[in-house]
Amino acid sequence: MAVEQVVIDLDEHDHESAERSAITHRNVANRRKVLLQLVAAFVIGVVLGGIGVAELRDSRAQHDRSSVVALVALPESGYSGGSNSRGIVRLNGQLTLINTGPAPITIRAIQAERPGVQVRDMGQARLIRPGGTGQILVDLQLECSTAFQPEPLSVRFSVETEDKRLREARYPVALVGSAWQEDALRMCEPRLDS
Template sequence: MSAVHEVIDLDEHDHRPAESGGTTPARLVARRKMNVRLVAAFVVGAVLGGVGVSELRDSRDERERNASVALVAFPTYIGGGGSGSDGPGVIQMNGQLAVINAGPAPITVGAAVGQRPGIQVRDTGQSRPLRPGGTGWIDVKLRIECSTAFESEPLSIRFSVETADRQVREVSYPVAVKGSAWHQGAEMPCRYVSYSGKGGG
């Protein structure tokens, strides 16, 4: 009987490793679940990180867009005024300057000042809000020396511009005055002051 019992003990002992080995698939499943969770966490982190980076990039792009300024300007009108007290061959007239907002954000154009030998331009103190692609007309005062004002050299006009982020920036734009509306409008008054100067001499 004891011999039979020993055989049974051996059989039972033989089954134990098999039973403990039977838990291996459960461990594999647990490892797979852990791997899946890690991958899912990585994917979620990557997505969230991508969204954060995208938002930061969008915010930076918006700031740059609001801060950027691009203008185009050209003379559109001259009239009124006449000879001033600055000497012979000099006239003072009223004019207008067209300003186009070529940038991506709305701006407000304030001061406009330009000077080179023969011509001076200054605004009359009125500001103009401009949407992107919009055009505004700025009233200016001109001081023109008839003999040199309309040479081929452009006149650099400095604009004071408030951007969408409420920062004030200065932007310069070279305005061609030779052959412009200012040039054409000043021809007759310049002839008059030149003739008067010769007649007075």
């Protein structure tokens, strides 16, 4: 019996298994690439979202800051004439306003009323910077017998804030002991030369 010789050709390669290996290797590389792209997209999204939230927070803080109205009002002598008719004194006075808020405000109107007292602005608007002061002329009508009660007069202000919105603010103004009281009482005293 003749022995068959088995010859193994070492130059021949298994082309099919090499192709499968290359495809598998490419698929793994593609999966890694896609995974890295997804992770990068997620990280970019988180960063942009964080920046967006910070911007929104800053915008809200700016809006809150620009809508605050905080002021102090003090009656000042601005006596520039007046009249006394049957115990009711009409005179012009000044109201000094101090802006204690964080943003500029524009005073558009001033009004106060209670029995014996009426206060109205004279139609002038006044811009007051933060920490600044401004004077506004007002028309006063005071009844000599009832105007000067111990409780403060609640003065209403129509104020335009930095965000261009009109807001109402109130501030209690003490009339007793004020320059307005001094000016009015001089006019309320009965005249001896009549």
